[in-house]
Amino acid sequence: MLSGAEQPFTLSIPDADIALLRQKLDLVRLPDELEDAGGWDYGAPLSDIKRLVAHWREKYDWRKSEAEINKLPMFMHDVEVDGHGTLNVHYVHQRSEVKHAIPLLFVHGWPGNFLEVRKVLPILTAKSADHPSFHVVALSLPGFGFSSAPTKPGFAGRQYAEVVNKLMLSLGYDEYVYQGGDWGHLIGLHAVTHFGKKHIKAWHTNMPVYRPPTLFKHPLLYLSSFLLPFSSAAQADVKHSSVWRTSGYGYYHLLATKPQTVGYSLADSPVGLLAWIYEKLVAWSDDYPWTDDEVIEWISVYWFSRAGPAASSRIYYEMTGGHTHDCFETEWSSIPLGVSYFPQELVHLPKSWSYTMGNVVFESEHDKGGHFAAFEQPGKLAGDLRKMFGKGGPAHSVVSGKSGYDQ
Numbered sequence: 001m002l003s004g005a006e007q008p009f010t011l012s013i014p015d016a017d018i019a020l021l022r023q024k025l026d027l028v029r030l031p032d033e034l035e036d037a038g039g040w041d042y043g044a045p046l047s048d049i050k051r052l053v054a055h056w057r058e059k060y061d062w063r064k065s066e067a068e069i070n071k072l073p074m075f076m077h078d079v080e081v082d083g084h085g086t087l088n089v090h091y092v093h094q095r096s097e098v099k100h101a102i103p104l105l106f107v108h109g110w111p112g113n114f115l116e117v118r119k120v121l122p123i124l125t126a127k128s129a130d131h132p133s134f135h136v137v138a139l140s141l142p143g144f145g146f147s148s149a150p151t152k153p154g155f156a157g158r159q160y161a162e163v164v165n166k167l168m169l170s171l172g173y174d175e176y177v178y179q180g181g182d183w184g185h186l187i188g189l190h191a192v193t194h195f196g197k198k199h200i201k202a203w204h205t206n207m208p209v210y211r212p213p214t215l216f217k218h219p220l221l222y223l224s225s226f227l228l229p230f231s232s233a234a235q236a237d238v239k240h241s242s243v244w245r246t247s248g249y250g251y252y253h254l255l256a257t258k259p260q261t262v263g264y265s266l267a268d269s270p271v272g273l274l275a276w277i278y279e280k281l282v283a284w285s286d287d288y289p290w291t292d293d294e295v296i297e298w299i300s301v302y303w304f305s306r307a308g309p310a311a312s313s314r315i316y317y318e319m320t321g322g323h324t325h326d327c328f329e330t331e332w333s334s335i336p337l338g339v340s341y342f343p344q345e346l347v348h349l350p351k352s353w354s355y356t357m358g359n360v361v362f363e364s365e366h367d368k369g370g371h372f373a374a375f376e377q378p379g380k381l382a383g384d385l386r387k388m389f390g391k392g393g394p395a396h397s398v399v400s401g402k403s404g405y406d407q
Contacts, residue, residue: 006171009074009090011066011146013304018062021270021303025057028271044279052278053271055292056299065297072118076146079166081159083152089167090146090306091139092117096125098133102389102404103173105164106138109182109207110312111277112372113301114140119378124385131386132396132404137176139167141183143314149307156318157190157327165195175399178203179385181373183315185209189330192358196333201398203358204338204385206373209347210357211328217356224352241347248283248346251276255316256323263310266302273309274299284371286344336395338362338388340381344370361394362387 030053033046072092080086092114095101104124106117117138124134142163143149150159164187168176178200180188185207192200254262265272277299281290302309319327337358341351343366354360364384369377388395389404397403 006075006077006093009076009146011069011074013062013066017304022057024270025053028053030271040279040283044275044282048278049271049275052274052292052295056270056274056296060293060296060300062300062304065293065300069115072121077167077170079163079170081150081155081162081166084150084155084159087142087150087163088148089139089142089163090114091137091167092121093135093137093171094121094125095135096127096133098127098404098406100401100403100405101125101133101135102399102402103168103171103176104134104136104385105168105176105178106136106374107164107178107180107184107187108138108141108144109180109184109186110144110315111280111302112182112184113145113298114138115298115301116372116374118375120374120382123378123382127406129405132390134385134389134404135173137168137171137173139164141187141312141315143307143311144305145301146306149311150314150318154318155314156321157187157330158194160187160315161191161194164191165199169199175199175201175402177201177389177395177399180205181207182371183319186319186327189328189357192333192335193330196335200335202336202338202361202389202395204340204362204388205357206340206342206381207345207347207371208339208341208349208354208357210349210353211326212349212353212356217332236348241349244346251280252316253323255313256320257317259310259313259317263313266309266313270299270303273303277302281372284344284346285376286342286368286370288370288372288376332356333358335359336361336388336398338384338395339364340373340384341365342369342371342373342377342380343367345373346371 030046039045073094074092077089078086079089108114108116117136121136124136127133140147178188178191185205188203188205192203266276278295281295337360339354339360366380369380373381387393390396
């Protein structure tokens with residue numbers, strides 16, 4: 001049973017905030033651009049940003065988007081975090097009509113947001129004798145969307161894991177499964193380390209990033225990486241990751257060392273925020289046909305976010321200690337792990353290394369899709385979860401009394 005502590009949430013941005021945004025858009029000053037600049041080589045093209053700014057200013061209707069967002073079952077809940085006080089957490093909670101549906105926590109990353117779950121919600125909660133159904137919870141991480149933000153340094157992996165686990169427990173889900181990409185993947189590693197076995201019964205990632213095997217922790221994998229040549233597919237994966245690290249990784253170093261500095265521009269300039277995130281939406285997806293409305297709605301969630309658009313950037317600094325420690329400082333877990341590989345995910349590593357993360361029981365490789373898998377390819381991601389947790393799947397009935405089917 002649910003605890004009854006949920007507080008319904010209706011998104012309603014003040015008229016004054018919308019008026020200020022319009023004023024800033026009217027006063028925009030755009031940079032120049034080199035002739036024959038090479039499309040995206042220097043970053044987001046000026047022609048794209050001009051078009052999107054004009055759309056935001058003249059055509060886009062935030063109130064219409066707001067009304068659509070409010071069709072989602074949204075709530076707020078206070079979560080106390082050890083050493084950091086109480087955070088007011090925003091989340092979507094869509095329950096299935098299936099009595100024995102599987103509780104699933106969906107966790108986004110940066111520059112994602114809770115809206116990434118919107119397309120998979122009707123798929124995952126659907127009732128059928130042919131596939132399992134899920135109760136889905138998708139929160140706005142602290143500092144993102146309409147959740148409050150941490151106010152003190154040191155809010156890192158253990159603290160994010162505490163938030164997501166306490167939220168699920170508060171909803172009456174003492175046992176549940178977990179799905180995440182981007183920071184949702186990294187937070188998943190921490191959540192499984194601290195709360196696996198007892199509460200998190202299985203998890204799934206669509207961004208399988210992990211450290212190479214070491215001699216002491218993974219001796220067989222370590223030795224095989226030296227003794228056996230990489231396959232052509234593994235070599236291509238390594239090359240894909242290497243290209244991205246040299247041409248698209250600068251944002252990470254900036255946010256992991258000096259997020260406050262770039263934060264002033266993000267908080268003050270809606271166009272700066274637009275260009276900063278739009279570049280990632282296009283570059284990190286697999287030729288997804290972003291509409292102008294989709295882009296502007298996505299950016300607006302950041303612009304109108306409760307703590308402001310700079311707050312979410314600090315996750316990079318906190319999770320890496322300002323580049324002084326490893327955000328992968330987690331433990332191998334025996335709980336079932338599923339991995340989905342999408343071709344335009346940012347980092348590709350030899351697939352055998354995924355076993356350094358945990359007990360891999362399910363793997364699926366797709367021919368289409370990128371970093372925002374739930375948004376780009378909702379059917380494929382949901383299909384993997386159905387296979388992993390459905391009848392005959394390797395993680396079927398891992399949650400006590402929750403098979404995903406009516407019984």
